[in-house]
Amino acid sequence: MKWLNQLIAYPHSLDRVQPEQKASPKGRDYSQFVAYLTDKGVAVDQAVKTEARLIKRDNDRDDRTLCFECSHLKGFLPYWKCAKPVEAGISYKASEEYLGNLVSLFQRCDAFKPVFKRS
Numbered sequence: 001m002k003w004l005n006q007l008i009a010y011p012h013s014l015d016r017v018q019p020e021q022k023a024s025p026k027g028r029d030y031s032q033f034v035a036y037l038t039d040k041g042v043a044v045d046q047a048v049k050t051e052a053r054l055i056k057r058d059n060d061r062d063d064r065t066l067c068f069e070c071s072h073l074k075g076f077l078p079y080w081k082c083a084k085p086v087e088a089g090i091s092y093k094a095s096e097e098y099l100g101n102l103v104s105l106f107q108r109c110d111a112f113k114p115v116f117k118r119s
Contacts, residue, residue, distance in 0.1 A: 032116065037068060041077035050104070057106065067103035071113045087111035 037047035085091040
C-alpha cells in the first residue's frame with residue numbers, strides 16, 4: 001500500500017512537474033498516465049520521471065513514442081512483451097522474447113497504437 005500513498009501524494013510532492021509545464025501541445029492527461037504505469041508495476045518515482053520525459057518530448061514536438069504509451073505493450077515489469085513485434089520491426093517472427101529496456105527508449109514504431117487518446 002506504500003505505492004498507493006505515494007500516488008495520492010503525487011500532485012502535492014516537490015518532485016512533480018511545475019503546472020505551467022503540464023500543458024503540452026498534445027493535451028495529454030499525465031496523472032492518468034502515472035496511474036497506468038504504477039498499475040503495470042513501475043515505481044511511482046520512475047513513472048513521474050517518465051511523465052516528465054513525455055512532457056519534454058511533447059514540448060519539443062518530437063514525434064517519437066515510448067512502448068509505455070502503446071496499447072500493444074503486454075505484461076508487467078520486468079516482463080514486457082509486444083503484441084505486434086513483426087509489425088513493430090522488433091522481430092522477424094512473433095516470439096516469446098521480452099522487450100527489456102526497449103520500453104523506455106523513444107522510437108518510431110509502425111505498429112504504435114496509443115493507450116490514451118491524444119487531442
